[in-house]
Amino acid sequence: xxxxxxxxxxxxxxxxxxxxxxxxxxxxxxxxxxxxxxxxxxxxxxxxxxxxxxxxxxxxxxxxxxxxxxxxxxxxxxxxxxxxxxxxxxxxxxxxxxxxxxxxxxxxxxxxxxxxxxxxxxxxxxxxxxxxxxxxxxxxxxxxxxxxxxxxxxxxxxxxxxxxxxxxxxxxxxxxxxxxxxxxxxxxxxxxxxxxxxxxxxxxxxxxxxxxxxxxxxxxxxxxxxxxxx
Ligand SMILES: C[S@@+](CC[C@H](N)C(=O)[O-])C[C@H]1O[C@@H](n2cnc3c(N)ncnc32)[C@H](O)[C@@H]1O
Numbered sequence: 670x671x672x673x674x675x676x677x678x679x680x681x682x683x684x685x686x687x688x689x690x691x692x693x694x695x696x697x698x699x700x701x702x703x704x705x706x707x708x709x710x711x712x713x714x715x716x717x718x719x720x721x722x723x724x725x726x727x728x729x730x731x732x733x734x735x736x737x738x739x740x741x742x743x744x745x746x747x748x749x750x751x752x753x754x755x756x757x758x759x760x761x762x763x764x765x766x767x768x769x770x771x772x773x774x775x776x777x778x779x780x781x782x783x784x785x786x787x788x789x790x791x792x793x794x795x796x797x798x799x800x801x802x803x804x805x806x807x808x809x810x811x812x813x814x815x816x817x818x819x820x821x822x823x824x825x826x827x828x829x830x831x832x833x834x835x836x837x838x839x840x841x842x843x844x845x846x847x848x849x850x851x852x853x854x855x856x857x858x859x860x861x862x863x864x865x866x867x868x869x870x871x872x873x874x875x876x877x878x879x880x881x882x883x884x885x886x887x888x889x890x891x892x893x894x895x896x897x898x899x
Contacts, residue, residue, distance in 0.1 A: 671768070674790055675746055677853045678722070682752035684848045685723055689786075691847070692840050698725075700818055700887050701785055704894045705729035707885075708816040713780025717741040719769055719805065720787030724753030724762060726818075730783065731758040741779075743767040769801045774808045782809055785818040788870075789860040795873065802877030809899040815879060816896050822866040823890035832891055833862045867893040 681688075689697045705726060708716075716738055718727040727742035734740060743765045744750050750764045767773050769791055782805045792798045805815055823829045836858045844854030865873065867890065871882045879897035886893050 671745075671770075671793070673852075674856075677850065677856055678746040679748045680850045681848050681853050682723060682746075682748045685749070685752070686725065688844055688847050692843060696888065696892075697786070700892055700894070701726050702729055703885075703887070704783065704785060704816055704818040705733055707894060707896060708781055708783050708814065709733045710781060710814060713738060713810075713813075715739050715741065715779045716781040716783070717743060717774075717779050717808070719743050719772075719782060719784045720790065721753060721764075722746070722749045722787070724750070724756055724759065724764065726783055726785045727753070727762050728756050728758040730781075731761055739763065741765055743769075743772065745769075769804060770797075772804055772808055776807050777810045777813075778808050780810055780813050781816070782813070783816045783818075786820070788817055788819045789864050792860070792864065799873060799877050802874060802879070806878045806899055811899055813899045814896065815874070815899070816894065817870075817874070818894050819870070819892065820861050820864055821870070821886065821890050821893035822864065824866070824886075825889060828889050828891075836861050866890075867895070870895060 716730055721727050721742035721744045724742045727740055731740050741763045745768045747766060754764055791801045823832055841854050841858035845851050867884045871884055874882045874895060874897050881898040884893050884895040
């Protein structure tokens with residue numbers, strides 16, 4: 670499964686950001702910036718953005734962080750990371766090739782772990798997701814913070830149906846047309862309707878060992894930002 674996901678992301682780096690901006694009418698930019706702002710802490714020395722892709726969230730974190738804070742951006746797709754290294758902020762970000770299931774970092778290394786629009790990709794099943802989140806918990810220092818931005822499920826059923834239809838009728842075909850990747854956008858449109866509600870996902874974060882889990886809905890619950898503490 671993860672080899673398949675790796676293959677999907679090796680084919681989309683050049684169009685990935687633009688297509689996200691088109692399909693969300695630019696909202697993905699605002700949501701990442703919002704998550705980065707919510708994630709920022711005054712203290713600390715090491716932050717990591719996991720499944721960083723082309724490094725957008727890492728770049729926003731870099732802009733907000735004090736100079737002394739080291740920012741790491743990790744992903745298992747070399748083509749996505751390569752694209753990220755072309756960013757203006759890339760000189761002050763350490764890009765690392767790593768699989769979330771076995772992160773090459775010691776216990777209690779980071780003050781902050783972020784992940785954006787990638788939790789669906791590591792949700793092979795509920796247990797596998799809890800294991801990945803436990804890995805994030807392991808590499809955080811005590812009192813370290815976890816921030817997760819992901820698509821979610823609107824609580825209004827009408828809105829939920831509208832969202833899922835939009836994904837089926839527009840996201841899938843437009844994504845496939847613009848990127849040339851049939852598999853990539855079929856996969857995206859398959860995973861979005863199946864992901865958890867914000868409450869269900871909060872429970873999963875608790876099960877991975879985190880405390881003080883809170884969340885903010887974006888656009889009626891189409892996306893959500895979850896925060897948690899180790
Ligand atoms: C949808 S993209 C999200 C990229 C970026 N975080 C963003 O906000 O746009 C998902 C990313 O997760 C990465 N990914 C998926 N499974 C992974 C795994 N097991 N280990 C590391 N990276 C993974 C993919 O390579 C891809 O770059």
